[in-house]
Amino acid sequence: MTNLGDLEIFAKVVATGSMSLAGRALGFSPAVVSKRIKRLEDRLGTRLLQRTTRQISLTEAGQGFYDRVLGILAGLEEAEFYISGRSAQMHGTLKISAPTSFGRMHIAPHLKDFMEAHPELAINLVLTDEFSDIVGGGFDLAIRIAELTDSSLVARRLAPVRRLLCASPDYLAAHGEPKHIEELKHHRCLPAHNNDTWRLNGPDGALSLRPEGMLITNSSEVIREAVIAGLGIALRSTWDIGEELKAGRLVQVLPAYEGSHNVALSAVYPSRQFLPAKVRLFIDYLAELYGPVPYWER
Numbered sequence: 001m002t003n004l005g006d007l008e009i010f011a012k013v014v015a016t017g018s019m020s021l022a023g024r025a026l027g028f029s030p031a032v033v034s035k036r037i038k039r040l041e042d043r044l045g046t047r048l049l050q051r052t053t054r055q056i057s058l059t060e061a062g063q064g065f066y067d068r069v070l071g072i073l074a075g076l077e078e079a080e081f082y083i084s085g086r087s088a089q090m091h092g093t094l095k096i097s098a099p100t101s102f103g104r105m106h107i108a109p110h111l112k113d114f115m116e117a118h119p120e121l122a123i124n125l126v127l128t129d130e131f132s133d134i135v136g137g138g139f140d141l142a143i144r145i146a147e148l149t150d151s152s153l154v155a156r157r158l159a160p161v162r163r164l165l166c167a168s169p170d171y172l173a174a175h176g177e178p179k180h181i182e183e184l185k186h187h188r189c190l191p192a193h194n195n196d197t198w199r200l201n202g203p204d205g206a207l208s209l210r211p212e213g214m215l216i217t218n219s220s221e222v223i224r225e226a227v228i229a230g231l232g233i234a235l236r237s238t239w240d241i242g243e244e245l246k247a248g249r250l251v252q253v254l255p256a257y258e259g260s261h262n263v264a265l266s267a268v269y270p271s272r273q274f275l276p277a278k279v280r281l282f283i284d285y286l287a288e289l290y291g292p293v294p295y296w297e298r
Helices: 004-016 019-026 030-044 060-084 100-117 169-175 181-186 220-229 238-247 277-290
Strands: 049-051 056-058 092-098 121-127 141-146 153-160 163-167 198-202 205-209 234-237 264-270
Touching (some): 004 030, 019 030, 056 060, 100 121, 100 141, 100 220, 100 238, 153 277, 220 234, 220 238, 234 238, 264 277
Parallel strands (some): 092 121
Antiparallel strands (some): 049 056, 153 264, 163 234, 198 205
């Protein structure tokens, strides 16, 4: 019978793309990892990994084996979770990727309650505005704000995302408030990125426009501060500017138009037959925390 530890090592090598990184994560030397992989391949009578000096990739047989190994390992964790129940016995590390601003504003403040409920479970929260390679980066899940396309990943919707056109009262006092969508071309607009396209839903359906702005930056947080300071009109999510709208520091403009309704807040994780208990617990926690009407909308 195949050694369960060999399966864990194989899965970690695939997830990290490196025998040395896999060994470091599991507490083995690269030589031991290589030996265990070879033992597994010898037992199965087939090559699972293609090795070059630069990278490790799965063979066709290795890919099919890996998909099934993930189910075995996740099923084992699920069985252990069934015995232990939803208790403080949850252990290990949960590695999460999340957008920078959202993670800082709406994940970090809520980690305390989750971690106190599961004191043996460590959290590795990586904030980035790039889409992380979940499998290659060894992530258990990623939080994404996007219109998700079909992929080999599984996604669970956590909350709707509303994006509004907004500006500061000072800007509107100085430049006037647009009454029609065509008037945006005469205003200072603040796209989140250079050449960013605003995809909107309006009275006549979906439309796209490419605003031109005088401020060029790769930081969405800079745009947030710029619109609050009165530099122009921006398309922002309510999770990002909800407090500013409530306090009157920002005002919605052209309320008949909002960002595409296809964009949502989702938890994304590798496709597998069983979802690891630690991942399921965290996703359930966020889904209950945000909900169909998230707290920043109330």
